[in-house]
Amino acid sequence: MSWVTKTLSSTLGKKLLMALTGLFLILFLVVHLIGNLQLLLPDNGESFNLYAESMATNPLIKVVSIGNFAFIILHVIYSILLTRHNKKSRPIGYAETAASTNSAWSSRNMGILGTLILIFLLVHLKGFYYEIKFGEVPMVDYAGIMYKNVFAIVAAAYSNVFYVVFYVISMGFLGFHLSHGFASAFQTLGLNHVKYSPLIQKVGIGFSILIPALFALIPIVMYIQSV
Ligand code: HEM
Helix, strand or coil, X not given: CCHHHHHHHCHHHHHHHHHHHHHHHHHHHHHHXXXXXXXXXXXXXXXXXXXXXXXXXXXXXXXXXXXXXXXXHHHHHHHHHHHHHHHHHCCCCCCCCCHHHHCCHHHHCHHHHHHHHHHHHHHHHHHHHHHHHHCCCCEEEECCEEEECXXXXXXXXXXXXXXXXHHHHHHXXXXXXXXXXXXXXXXXXXXXXXXXXXXXXXXXXXXXXXXHHHHHHHHHHHHHHHC
């Protein structure tokens, strides 16, 4: 067994992989959010459509996109492996638990929160990614060049109140997942220190509120604009 397979099959290796893939996905969320906020510019989707076109045609972004999907799959698989390992190590729970006083609700429910986010992601990818890549997308003319009107697809989706509610609730789950995941990833990587840990905790909480809130704002504003 090579050292790579040995490391990845150890508990620490699995935790490291969860932390590294999680941090990459956090980075993806920031980039994805900045791109998506252009949906709110008052230009009828032009900036967003030009941005979507540049992303779809950039070879580097294509590589990052494959890496992104691979990291999502690895993050899910390793979370299942770790949960199974933890259950096997302690088939009978602690005789006395004071879980609610010893740990935050989100840290005890990362698996459930992760599953709900995965459901959101599948619906999201079907509605946007799949439709934009393989569905019939209306075209729009900017200075004589035809572009996919990705904005129209997103605007149509967010004119449906059920879709908007689904997004907003899912962003709540994402916030709770991040509130534990952010600091936990740093801890696994050994980047905890008496001096810096409180700061990492605070940045993690701020991040887990701000990023999902801004993601949720997009469907809310677009729904209001549609009525
Ligand atoms: C208001 C919120 C969001 C909007 C408007 C939005 C919009 C989009 C659109 C339009 C695409 C297709 C891009 C293309 O193929 O041209 C996409 C892809 C994607 N979105 Fe979102 N998104 C949102 C939130 C999220 C969240 C919260 C996550 C993760 C939890 C996420 C994960 C993804 C992933 C993984 C892809 C595929 C990206 C790739 O090609 O690598 N999105 N999103």
